[in-house]
Amino acid sequence: MADLLDIIGNRLLEICVEQLLMEDIWNLNSHHVSTLMSQCIDTADSWLQLCDSLTRLFWPNYAQHPWVGEPHVPNLFKDRLTEIKNIKNLYKQIVTLLGDEETKQMLYESSPFKEINIVDTTSLGQSKWNKALQYFEQVLQPIDERIPAALKAQLHNHLSNPRQVIFIFSKYETLIQRPAVLEFLTIEREQFLQSYQILLQDLRKAMSDTNMAPDSGHLSVICNECRWLKVVQYQINEIEKVSHLISGRHGYDKIIKAV
Incomplete structure (x- = not known):
């Protein structure tokens, strides 16, 4: 039954992600992309809550075929989607704070995430994702020197x-x-x-x-x-x-x- 829950959950999220992959995920100005991403995360949350309720509350008390063992929490794509959303938020906040087109262009052109398959959560895919995150931090290093001063100026008044x-x-x-x-x-x-x-x-x-x-x-x-x-x-x-x-x-x- 756990395998069946995983299969259903993965297929459910695949359908949601298919629509997302048809768009430019890293486009900061697309409200449609942000909406699709939020819908994907909400769908994953709903499925996780459903699986938890079934395997923790209802099925263990089903007399004919009780669920035995710990509650089942499927390993979905939600964590990766949340990471992508946080990275996009970081992009957007940097562009809003510093407010120059050069920084925006540099972040978009230097993005290491455009060259990898973001839906690949296998061990190889996770390795590529981690390398992209490390490179992303290197890209942010020169910008990190400007961010605190800009925030300090806004807070000062x-x-x-x-x-x-x-x-x-x-x-x-x-x-x-x-x-x-x-x-x-x-x-x-x-x-x-x-x-x-x-x-x-x-x-x-x-x-x-x-x-x-x-x-x-x-x-x-x-x-x-x-x-x-x-x-x-x-x-x-x-x-x-x-x-x-x-x-x-x-x-x-x-x-x-x-x-």
Whole structure:
């Protein structure tokens, strides 16, 4: 049965990937490609969740033919798709941050991924993919020297506004996670940590104080409060998305416990 689940899952993903391979996957301006890639990843996630539910919850309790053993998690193409998506995000964030056509052209022409079969997940295919990743890092080395300075310039004017810092961190999250960039932005991350506690306290107060909710006039009190809580929840989610960028700083755990 495990083999059957693998066969079905692989065929399902092959159908999705076939449409993707008909496009220029590395085109940064194609919304259609991004949509197809997200659909492929969502399909893989759905299949993995289905297999987990069947082999962990339902089939072990099926009296006539119970599933025996550990839950089955198929080895799908999802990990490779996720890597491709992250690389594309990195490309896009570099082009957006540095904003010059020369960098964009260099990244596209020097891309080592265009010359390999990205759907080949065999041992040989994985070896070629790993070599392409290593070459990609070499291509990024001269650009890595410009990225921290450009980010620092954007953050410098907004350090007193933690919400704007969160927006910048979220916008360039993939770039900021690079070790060299994280190290270069140590001071900015430390300053953001200091205002992080105040921001969380304000949001906690907003969650409990419904008087802070703006009066829309045409909504009932309950509807107005629900709408306000949705706004606060969105802000909390945005904070959670970037919190890992400062989670290793001294005092972070203490702030979380206090709030």
